[in-house]
Amino acid sequence: MKELSGLPNLKVYRLVMGAGIILMILGVLLTFFTQEHLGISFYLHAVVVAVNAILIWVYPKKQTALIRTSINVMLAIYFYLMFVIYPFTLSPMLIICFIPGIAILFFNKKLFYFSLYGNVAVVLSFMIYVILVDKGEVYYLFHKDVLGYAINFLASQVMLLFIFLLLEKRIENQKLYYEQIQKDERLKTTGQLAAAVAHEIRNPITVVQGFLQLYGNDQPQEKRKHYELMLEELKTAERVISDFLSLAKPSDVDSEVVNIKESLHNVLDLIKSYALMETIQIRLIVEDDCEISCSLLEFKQLFVNIFKNAIESSKAGDTIEVKVKKEQDMVQIVVSDHGVGMTEEQLQIIGTPFYSLKSKGTGLGLMICFNIVKKYNGTITFDSHEGVGTDVTVSFPIIK
Template identity: 30%
Template structure:
């Protein structure tokens, strides 16, 4: 009775094993250590197009050839040889297919099976992975195209996930922000946003809660934060996409620093032109009456005997002189500059200016220091006009140092320009004032005309150069002049 039950159990197990063996969707082949086929499943026969009796007892490589398939594997990469050598499960992927037909790619798993009292057998399971491998190749190709587009874009492209962490940072972003990709990947986006804007992640949280895309698809003008700590103007467009509830936000960012500088320069030029026309008319109207007032005042002063009257008339003449100087400055400001250019050594021009200023300010309260580069080439310029610029800037610096201090002038060669820096140790310029210092009549001093820097701006502009100031209150000011090389 027990033997009958065991027989039934064995029969049931064999039926189940046979069902699994022939029902599985992969090819199965059982071979001995010499590669002689001991058994195959139905899928194997269907793929080979052969009968089972024609396959059993044959060598696996011969069956592949007889069926029109060709196996490219050498003994070094043959899964049977490797499984025999290692005694462990082996998996390889290789190309395989009928002659004259496009190859398929097979994943072949071979592992040894040892039964007690029986010779060692090897079971091979083969799967067609052609479609899967093609998808992988297409995905890699798509990723390569995406990366190429991403890294050749001239605008910065930055993406963050729903946790506000940076997940995409292209080459242009590295150049614009000054960070390498490794420095920012996985970091919070707040590192690129000026601290005064607060925590930006609150906007992402609000969007995730409301899904209100009010800024998506629009061009925004903001400021960003470089690695150096510099804030700079940007334009950016925002978008988002959601895949299986995973949201990614992408910003395309353009550094518009140069554009803003050009706009500012154009606005400055337009203002100067408009003011110049008005000033020219006013100066002309004032000049003649002023000459009459001054002339008659001198005559009256000479005829007076009352000391108090003479003193008061002297004050009138002092103010007339001041107005005459102002009118002269107005004339300098409104004139169209005709530069008398010639090759000149900018260091020599600066040394001449320092001799003049040293003679005027010889009390020792103010000092002058020069750090002049020795490798400067001559530039084509009007030395006299540039002297006027340097004197104006130095005079401003001296007036900003009421208790004395040092004026430092340095020169250096850039790739296409010469740069002159004039630094003082004065009170500095307020942030709200620094954008107006080159405007005509803008001054923070009681008796200043507000024309010195405006005239300097026009002279430098006529040389096709640039002039600007860097300053912070209480930390002095540095004026920078860039002039093109010959």
């Protein structure tokens, strides 16, 4: 059965909307049979009902922004028209209060605010008209307590705004929860795959490496380069397998007290030669020296990965800035580069298996980083702009 975006399935939609259309048509027929003289208001009423019926009925087949906006506007016009044509009853006013609720059904933020602000502007303008121009001649029931109606109307709009914001927050939380489930499922699948094939692949690679080294030494200089190239590619394959294994079997090392400043200096010592090869400087700024509880080995593995990514995305002569600062009960380590940066689309899928911006990358390095941070109740976020650079912010709870 066909599903509608933000609405019930087609059968339920046809049933409910069909009942609404029949009620609107009955209203037109009732006017036709009870009034002796049919004026322009009757024909206008009939036309608005017809347009609404067509839009509502064709919506499941054409779920476009134009159709959704048209339904919202035409239903608003219909209820406004009922209030204007039949001033002797205030029941249409109750429905007018909930016109923005139509946009909530579509879960469309822009349409909701357009409907809300438009409804407030139209109704308040009409109230001013009744007070200054009509003065109770036609809309005598409304004129009796305009202030009361105004207060109740505005209260209903505030209530609808609150409901919309609450729904929007819940939908956003559900979306984040769903994305997290997807990431966990991908990680689980990757781990199972790694556990199944990594060892079986590593054994023949080790044998091949041994024979290549053995026969490579006996080759002339011009052919020896080919053997060196093959060995280098096999080492790359081994690194990928090692990353697979670290995902499949996370290390169960014990946590220890890690001094942030001292540990980052150790990491910089490890990575300094690689940075100098690319003529890139790394500057460490420690505003607040803190201690955290984690594995020193995994801490180093985390930041070696982050620093390598920053170096590889930077241009020759650039400076990478590493800033450590305290934010309440968390320590933030921000690694900033001025490299190629990333687009919004790339940021959305970074850290997923087999997605990498590097030609020979696998995406597993960052995935390991995410796992390490999560293991110690930390967070990792990326703020990047294409052609400007990237800020990677890693936060850990401070030992109190």
